[in-house]
Amino acid sequence: MLNEIARARQFDLIAFDWDGTLFDSTAIITHCIQLAVRDVGGIVPSDERAAYVIGMGLVDALAHAAPDVPAARYPELAARYRHHYLARQHDIVLFEGVQPLLEQLRSRHHLLAVATGKSRRGLNDALRIARLETLFDGSRTADETAGKPDPLMLRELMAEFDVPPERTLMIGDTTHDLLMAKNAGCASLGVSYGAHDSGDFAELAPRHVAHTVADLRDWLLCNG
Numbered sequence: 001m002l003n004e005i006a007r008a009r010q011f012d013l014i015a016f017d018w019d020g021t022l023f024d025s026t027a028i029i030t031h032c033i034q035l036a037v038r039d040v041g042g043i044v045p046s047d048e049r050a051a052y053v054i055g056m057g058l059v060d061a062l063a064h065a066a067p068d069v070p071a072a073r074y075p076e077l078a079a080r081y082r083h084h085y086l087a088r089q090h091d092i093v094l095f096e097g098v099q100p101l102l103e104q105l106r107s108r109h110h111l112l113a114v115a116t117g118k119s120r121r122g123l124n125d126a127l128r129i130a131r132l133e134t135l136f137d138g139s140r141t142a143d144e145t146a147g148k149p150d151p152l153m154l155r156e157l158m159a160e161f162d163v164p165p166e167r168t169l170m171i172g173d174t175t176h177d178l179l180m181a182k183n184a185g186c187a188s189l190g191v192s193y194g195a196h197d198s199g200d201f202a203e204l205a206p207r208h209v210a211h212t213v214a215d216l217r218d219w220l221l222c223n224g
Helices: 002-008 026-039 047-052 058-065 071-091 098-107 120-130 152-161 175-184 213-223
Strands: 013-016 111-116 138-141 168-172 187-191
Touching: 013 152, 026 047, 026 058, 026 071, 047 058, 058 071, 071 120, 098 111, 098 213, 111 120, 111 152, 120 138, 138 152, 152 168, 152 175, 168 175, 175 187, 187 213
Parallel strands: 013 111, 013 168, 111 138, 168 187
Antiparallel strands: none
16 A cells, blocks of 8 residues: 555655745744844845845845845844744744645655754744644754755755655745755745745746645645
8 A cells, every 4th residue: 555655656755944834934034034133233124135035044144134234243133033033933833734734745655854944943943832843754954954045955855865856845935945946956846925926936947836725735635
């Protein structure tokens, strides 16, 4: 029976971005970035500019969101961001339908992973808050590999589970996620309800753009 399921699968390994894909955190992260830049005296970025950096590694994100802030002040800026985020992280919840979707994918014997721009500490805290620690087989964070769109975290996950690129799917809400998948030679799937305008996804050729978690579930159960 297991072999029949494996033959029916198109993808053995499914890697998810975290913020804006599984976790409804885009608005809070955007606001925390803006507050942190304000705290260090920088020009407060627009919602669009602040949201664009979600999913990137911290240094790259800060450089883009606050180009007028000297690099020497990045540690202070990062500390202020963490201060504001930690004060609000318990207000963030999973998108409705995410946990049942993950459980369905596990029942089909997909390997599930997280590939995120968060730090390891940040991801561990988020998994604990969401009570999802047992649903993922592996994870990589930007501070222990490389930030998106560098493909290192995906390549490490594929090597860990001995899954080739053609059997790996990356799912995310930003162009950083989809470009990382392209750089790793993997297929991608975009979601339109997160940080980036899904109109920018076309040139990166995702297999599908899901507009709701229900849409994502339906596509994965039929095509994953």
